[in-house]
Amino acid sequence: MKGQSTVDVLAPARLPDAARLLAAGQVVAVPTPRWYMLCARAADLVATSAVFRAKQRPSAKPLLFLIDSPATAEALFDLSDDARLLAGGLWPGDLALRLPWKADAETVAAVGSPALVGCPDGILGRLVALAGEPLVAAVCSISTPAASERDHPALTVDQVVAFGRATGAGIAAVVDGGICPQGRHMTIVDCPAGAAAHLERKGTVHARAVEAALTPPGGPHVG
16 A cells, blocks of 8 residues: 555446445545545454554544444443434434444544544445444544644545545545535534533534434523
8 A cells, every 4th residue: 555656436327336445445535525534444453554644643543433324333332311312303414423432333543432423424435334343444644743734634636536646545536526615624513421522623514403303302592
């Protein structure tokens, strides 16, 4: 993977090809409404290490853990009542939940503990489903503090290709989703076990949507 100079551009109809590349241990760039993300199999230590290297990202800064459904979150993580409300109301989508692993779960080193967990929609969500297992992801850009003023998240295929060429990232393919329009971070909500959820970072999912999801049907208004 390291040093690969060419990046195959795939139409969205070729998502099965992207899934096969991931299964073979490759890194693939995938569009979201926010920006392009570097993706790899969560269980593949070599591939996840390649994502860290490409981004010049400290190993102490975990990657995003991507799953296919709230049911998978139930199987792996210790979900509070608030976490279940948020997953039920806002997944799939641009919301990430910080979740503690279950005591008997096999944790993933690249995502740390608690893990930052997403259940994406759109092209990325379809790829996670095709992969049939969790993926890890990170923004297609140099990570801070290594980033310069010119290192911006990739919003187009050309920017992904330029990032791969400049960094020797070893990106096997990029799925062409056109121009990513939002250019903003996901919303993050911390969901500790047995405690109330709290908004950790504002982003593409509005704080009022988080508030609404945390209000049970027929329950009192929160806030």
